[in-house]
Amino acid sequence: MKNAWGLLLGASLLTGCGNAVMTPVQGQGSSASSLLGDSGSFTWSGTGNGPSTSLGEYLCPAEANIKPAYQWGAPTDGLYTACPSRDSVNRIHLSGAPRNAGQRVCFFPAQVIDPTDSSQPTRILAKPGTDGLPMATCGYPGTIGLNLEFQYTVFNAGFVVDEADLAQMRNCLLTSQSWQCPRDWSFGRFRK
Numbered sequence: 001m002k003n004a005w006g007l008l009l010g011a012s013l014l015t016g017c018g019n020a021v022m023t024p025v026q027g028q029g030s031s032a033s034s035l036l037g038d039s040g041s042f043t044w045s046g047t048g049n050g051p052s053t054s055l056g057e058y059l060c061p062a063e064a065n066i067k068p069a070y071q072w073g074a075p076t077d078g079l080y081t082a083c084p085s086r087d088s089v090n091r092i093h094l095s096g097a098p099r100n101a102g103q104r105v106c107f108f109p110a111q112v113i114d115p116t117d118s119s120q121p122t123r124i125l126a127k128p129g130t131d132g133l134p135m136a137t138c139g140y141p142g143t144i145g146l147n148l149e150f151q152y153t154v155f156n157a158g159f160v161v162d163e164a165d166l167a168q169m170r171n172c173l174l175t176s177q178s179w180q181c182p183r184d185w186s187f188g189r190f191r192k
Contacts, residue, residue, distance in 0.1 A: 058083035058093040066096070066160055066188030069181075080105075080141075080160050082190040089154045092190065095145030096160075099184050104163040106138040107148055108173065109155035112189045124187075126173040127153050134173040138163045156191035 052059050060083035068078030080096030098105050113123040127150070129135035135153070139146045161169045165182035172181035 055083055055093055057085050057087045057091075059086055060093070060095075061190075064096065064188075065190050066094075066158065066186045068184065068186045070184075072184065078160070078184060078186040080186055080188070081145075082158060082188060084191045088149075089191070090151055091147065091149045092158075093145050093147050094141060094160070096141055098141065098162055100162060102140075104138050104140050106136045106161050106163050106166045106169070107146075108134050108136045108159040108161075108169065109150050109153055110157040110159060110187075111155055112157045124157065126159070127155055134170050136166060136170070138166065157187065157189040160186045 052061050054060070060081055064079035064081050066080035066082050071077070077097070077099045080094055083093040083095075085091035085093075092107075094105075094107055096105075109127040111125045111127065113125065115122055126134035135150060137148055137150070139148075159169065159173070161182055162184065165185070168180070168182045169185060172178075172185075
């Protein structure tokens with residue numbers, strides 16, 4: 001991962017626009033800050049709203065903390081709950097219903113970097129794999145959810161797409177161009 005290259009963009013989460021210019025920065029992930037545009041629907045505090053419950057080593061919020069970027073279908077489409085592990089920053093438990101029942105979903109780990117002062121924007125970086133592309137893992141969330149682990153990777157947020165949109169979402173995260181994103185994708189932060 002030390003040699004992985006990526007893109008970094010300091011675009012504001014609240015006012016980001018889909019077509020932004022990005023600058024290569026050594027050792028960072030792909031910037032996704034500009035993709036969120038009007039992100040008022042996202043929850044940024046802790047693991048979600050309301051009380052948390054335990055699921056083994058995982059701490060789960062009462063409400064979904066990964067939400068669709070755009071709501072096209074039913075109110076529950078694209079809602080996922082990411083439960084961070086208490087034992088490892090490399091693991092989460094992901095549950096939720098894919099937009100298309102019975103479909104596999106893919107999770108892209110990301111890092112939300114809070115500004116050090118109010119004059120700086122919040123940044124979101126998709127974590128790169130050993131090939132330099134945004135890493136992802138796919139599986140069936142089913143009724144019990146998925147336990148996901150990204151060894152040697154610290155992440156506090158993530159993107160979720162249907163597996164059919166895996167390649168398109170990778171390209172979207174690499175370019176940070178909203179017109180290259182799949183129609184349906186979700187994002188959320190679940191750790192500080």
